[in-house]
Amino acid sequence: MSRAREDRKEERDRLLSEVRIAVRSFTSAEAALDDAAVDALGINRSDGRCLEILDQSGPLTAGELARRADLSTAAITALVDRMERAGYLTRVRDTVDRRRVLIAGTQRAEHECAAIWGPIKDEGVGFLNGFSDDELRLVTRFMDGAREFLLGHLDRITALALIADEDAGGPPTAAISPVEPGRIPA
Numbered sequence: 001m002s003r004a005r006e007d008r009k010e011e012r013d014r015l016l017s018e019v020r021i022a023v024r025s026f027t028s029a030e031a032a033l034d035d036a037a038v039d040a041l042g043i044n045r046s047d048g049r050c051l052e053i054l055d056q057s058g059p060l061t062a063g064e065l066a067r068r069a070d071l072s073t074a075a076i077t078a079l080v081d082r083m084e085r086a087g088y089l090t091r092v093r094d095t096v097d098r099r100r101v102l103i104a105g106t107q108r109a110e111h112e113c114a115a116i117w118g119p120i121k122d123e124g125v126g127f128l129n130g131f132s133d134d135e136l137r138l139v140t141r142f143m144d145g146a147r148e149f150l151l152g153h154l155d156r157i158t159a160l161a162l163i164a165d166e167d168a169g170g171p172p173t174a175a176i177s178p179v180e181p182g183r184i185p186a
Contacts, residue, residue, distance in 0.1 A: 037116045047083055059102035
C-alpha cells in the first residue's frame with residue numbers, strides 16, 4: 001500500500017472514531033438531559049417518552065400510544081392513569097368517532113414542558129443558524145440515517161433481552177474484570 005493510501009486510511013479511521021465518540025457523547029448528554037427533565041416533572045422515562053410521542057403526533061388512542069412507546073396495553077393503562085392523576089394527560093372523546101377515546105397532553109404538560117424545553121428550542125435555533133443550508137441538510141441526513149440504523153437493530157437487541165430473561169441463570173456471564181476505554185463497542 002502506498003504511503004498516500006495509508007495516510008488516507010489513517011485519516012478515515014481517525015474521522016470514523018471521532019464521529020463514534022461524538023455520537024456517544026451526544027446521546028449521553030441527551031440521556032442526562034432527559035433524566036433531569038423527567039425528574040423535574042416528577043415522572044419516569046416511559047412517561048416522558050409518551051409525552052414526547054403525543055407532542056409529535058397529537059392525541060392517540062391508548063392502543064396506538066402503547067404501540068409507539070413499545071408498551072403493553074396493561075402498562076399503557078397504568079401509565080395513562082398515573083399521568084392523568086398527575087395532570088399531564090387526559091382522556092378525550094374523538095370528535096369524529098365519539099366511541100373512540102384519545103389520550104392527549106394537558107395544558108399543564110404543555111406549560112411545564114415549555115419551561116424545560118422552550119429555552120433549549122430557542123437557543124437551538126440560534127445554534128442551528130450558525131450552519132449553512134447545505135450543512136443543515138447534511139445534519140438532517142445524518143440524523144435520519146442514524147435513527148434508521150439504530151431502529152434496524154431494535155428487534156435484534158429486544159430478542160437478546162428475551163433470551164436473557166428465559167435463561168434461568170440470567171444474562172450470559174463473562175469474566176468480570178475492567179476493560180480498556182473504548183473496548184465496549186457502543
